[in-house]
Amino acid sequence: MKDQQAQPRDLDGNPVTPGLPMAMLAEVTHRCPLACPYCSNPVDLVRASKEISANDWGRVFRQAADLGVLQVHISGGEPGARKDLAQIVGHARDAGLYVNLITSGIGITRDRLIELDRAGVDHVQLSLQGIRPDMADRISGHPGSWDKKMAFSDWVTEIGFPLTINAVVHRQNMERLPDMIDLAERLGARRIEVATVQFHGWADRNRGALMPTREQAEFARQVVNAGRIRLRGRMVIDYVPADHHAVYPKACMGGWGSTGLNVGPDGTVLPCHAAQTIDWMRFENVQERSLSEIWHLSDSFNAFRGTAWMPEPCRGCERKTVDFGGCRCQAMALAGDARATDPVCSKSPLHAGVVARAEEDAAATTTDFVYRRMSKGG
């Protein structure tokens, strides 16, 4: 295999050494009954006709396991929109992977959840858009979503799956974070993931309606810290803070191409779910090349591996192996340059402007959303 011996290089031609991935996000469909205005799917959604088959997913899972992946996060869109979801799950378990199912809870009946249990789902992660029917239904753009989620949660408990509640927070619901944590506890969740909206793609179109204030970000931090102490040994709180109000950027993906990868509905392989916002980057597909070759040899995965590609101030920064220069997609969105220091970093020359714009968006009075929808036609 001559190809395997080729020297992987970053986008400047510096040699890099790929590690092994631990986790894979499998976005098996972009179809979703919800229309959340901060959806992490790309703005150009993949249509059902382009989705790869359950057998294709089986091949991808086996390749992933051979590559070192231990866990798969089966997500979407809403993964339940695929009628063959149980078959996809079964393939993942057969490959030896630990299966996390990330769902809105909408469109999966009790019978189907029992079927998914038999197929081998290890853990269920249920999204929460708000804390009451009115808020949850308005944010998700789906009347009745709250009641369906609560019923779904009952079935999860009945079957005995470990449950994680996934709460996305932003300006319009952050005050209710204590109630979300209480609800997760009441539902018997082992974990709650509290993630502040990340302003890529759809969320970027809704900055004025979603950007939290600095005071809210501080409030959320205090709620999380107090909750962790109160709930020690009973429920885990994982927290993704509002990085527009932070001093340093988040270590996106734990470093580009270092421990995780994302496979989209049509088989496109991405270093992170938002990577397609880097418009000049070309991504490869599992229908054309093996996952191992894409991981080790593709230009997209190698582009930002290591630290040699970094510009100043990252290059001389002692945190360059802590946060890896931050998020490449955020650098693209805010600096217009995917190589730049993530502008949310206080050391970025663009930082003052980013903070000013975030404060301006946070002070906006609009509450109207641009909902995530598939475009017509095509």
Added chain:
Amino acid sequence: MSTLIQAHDIPYLPRGVRLQGDRVRGIRVLQAPERALQLDQIGEAILSELDGARSLDQIVRDLAARYNAPVDQIAGDVRDFLTGLIERRMVFLKDAA
């Protein structure tokens, strides 16, 4: 770090948490919701003892006998290790029946 486990508690791996071999890296891992912990030999030795029947106290005594080590030292190591996992909800406790 205050302990979350007492000598009479019976620690066990709940549903959704399991020990598994990592054939690519040649190690053992603890698979749990959204986490795969790479285990060293000590961690693996401790977790292999969790059978849902024996208490912490019994497990410590068995490990001390097997590795010919002082009970107090083993007790501290095991309690600290399990407390970390209890905090992460990867190990549950039940009372002796």
